[in-house]
Amino acid sequence: MTELLHPSDFREAMSLLSAAVNVVTTDGAHGRYGLTASAVCSVTDAPPTVLVCVNRKSAAHAALVGNGCACINILPGDREDIAKEFAGLTSLPHERRFANGIWEKSPAGLPVLRNALASLEGEIREGKPVGSHTVLFIEVRSLRMRADGDGLAYFSRAFHRIERSVLASNASC
Numbered sequence: 741m742t743e744l745l746h747p748s749d750f751r752e753a754m755s756l757l758s759a760a761v762n763v764v765t766t767d768g769a770h771g772r773y774g775l776t777a778s779a780v781c782s783v784t785d786a787p788p789t790v791l792v793c794v795n796r797k798s799a800a801h802a803a804l805v806g807n808g809c810a811c812i813n814i815l816p817g818d819r820e821d822i823a824k825e826f827a828g829l830t831s832l833p834h835e836r837r838f839a840n841g842i843w844e845k846s847p848a849g850l851p852v853l854r855n856a857l858a859s860l861e862g863e864i865r866e867g868k869p870v871g872s873h874t875v876l877f878i879e880v881r882s883l884r885m886r887a888d889g890d891g892l893a894y895f896s897r898a899f900h901r902i903e904r905s906v907l908a909s910n911a912s913c
């Protein structure tokens with residue numbers, strides 16, 4: 741283990757932290773935006789809270805903070821294309837990103853991806869700036885989820901499809 745901590749070493753180590761891939765969306769007076777985010781984590785179930793770390797330079801940041809609400813769409817294994825578009829890795833302009841996939845409006849008016857593994861919608865209760873990012877704490881008000889579908893993970897700077905085990909999805913305990 742190396743003693744000297746260099747930012748590039750830190751980023752290299754973090755590339756080995758496999759993570760689910762999500763598109764975090766918002767809509768409201770500050771506009772409709774979405775960004776691909778893997779820095780999403782469950783915080784507590786009482787009240788049900790997730791955190792998302794969002795770079796303040798991303799176009800979605802001001803809209804998320806201004807609208808005060810967000811929906812975390814956990815991508816299924818076959819939607820790497822959507823992950824790339826919402827990460828700005830394709831030539832697709834911002835306003836066309838919601839053209840791919842079926843995006844529905846939740847009762848609260850947020851973009852929900854129809855085939856997401858799960859979509860968790862809620863209010864941003866707090867935002868804590870840390871370095872280049874803001875850690876947004878989102879209290880989840882409603883969710884929907886699928887009983888099937890593979891997962892999508894990001895590991896070692898590449899997307900990987902994670903097979904959902906039939907046993908796990910049929911388990912009753």
Ligand SMILES: Cc1cc2nc3c(=O)[nH]c(=O)nc-3n(C[C@H](O)[C@H](O)[C@H](O)COP(=O)(O)O)c2cc1C
Pocket residue numbers: 761774775776777778779780793794795796797798799800823826827828894
């Ligand atoms: C797999 C993956 C995970 C990412 N995770 C995050 C994240 O957690 N937070 C973040 O701010 N940006 C993350 N990004 C980068 C943003 O998706 C990207 O910078 C942003 O959407 C740029 O687009 P913009 O044109 O909307 O600003 C991630 C990118 C990829 C490919």
